[in-house]
Amino acid sequence: xxxxxxxxxxxxxxxxxxxxxxxxxxxxxxxxxxxxxxxxxxxxxxxxxxxxxxxxxxxxxxxxxxxxxxxxxxxxxxxxxxxxxxxxxxxxxxxxxxxxxxxxxxxxxxxxxxxxxxxxxxxxxxxxxxxxxxxxxxxxxxxxxxxxxxxxxxxxxxxxxxxxxxxxxxxxxxxxxxxxxxxxxxxxxxxxxxxxxxxxxxxxxxxxxxxxxxxxxxxxxxxxxx
Numbered sequence: 121x122x123x124x125x126x127x128x129x130x131x132x133x134x135x136x137x138x139x140x141x142x143x144x145x146x147x148x149x150x151x152x153x154x155x156x157x158x159x160x161x162x163x164x165x166x167x168x169x170x171x172x173x174x175x176x177x178x179x180x181x182x183x184x185x186x187x188x189x190x191x192x193x194x195x196x197x198x199x200x201x202x203x204x205x206x207x208x209x210x211x212x213x214x215x216x217x218x219x220x221x222x223x224x225x226x227x228x229x230x231x232x233x234x235x236x237x238x239x240x241x242x243x244x245x246x247x248x249x250x251x252x253x254x255x256x257x258x259x260x261x262x263x264x265x266x267x268x269x270x271x272x273x274x275x276x277x278x279x280x281x282x283x284x285x286x287x288x289x290x291x292x293x294x295x296x297x298x299x300x301x302x303x304x305x306x307x308x309x310x311x312x313x314x315x316x317x318x319x320x321x322x323x324x325x326x327x328x329x330x331x332x333x334x335x336x337x338x339x340x341x342x343x344x345x346x
Contacts, residue, residue: 198269207250212263213261222293228289230243230287232287269323272330277296
């Protein structure tokens with residue numbers, strides 16, 4: 121249970137936007153040099169390792185200052201309260217990311233066929249992968265700068281959209297955006313009404329929804345294999 125707090129200062133929001141591209145670039149450089157190559161597994165492992173190192177460094181820097189540590193603990197969960205001022209700062213980045221992402225569905229469809237097939241169809245694979253990663257980083261940085269880290273929204277929304285629209289990214293991309301917005305707003309509303317006094321941060325509520333969803337998804341895949 122938390123009380124509403126004022127949004128972060130402008131410098132902090134700019135730091136969030138500016139820190140995201142170098143961090144994602146480092147994850148990509150590490151992930152592509154593992155035995156897994158540029159596969160999702162290599163990128164995931166690199167991301168987990170880098171996140172653990174950065175989290176430890178941040179804790180080391182702020183744990184001695186109680187006020188700073190309390191502020192960090194509050195914002196590390198993500199929340200939607202008092203976000204009007206933040207939207208003015210990140211709306212341009214969010215709109216640019218959306219305009220770049222929506223037409224990218226056709227290219228993603230070709231890339232999903234495999235790198236060799238994509239090259240045979242005339243797609244510049246490395247360029248397309250780099251552009252897709254850049255758009256994803258732009259959208260993720262804008263979202264994190266606006267509300268803080270909110271887990272499971274992108275993962276759950278993407279799987280729901282794929283279940284509804286199939287593997288065609290031209291439809292699943294815009295549908296995943298709608299699913300993510302519905303999930304985020306629904307989790308925020310639930311966090312506000314579940315307690316008589318105060319509210320539960322939206323990051324906690326999305327984790328409550330996302331964890332059992334992935335347990336169910338994993339069991340469903342195991343049943344399909346059987």
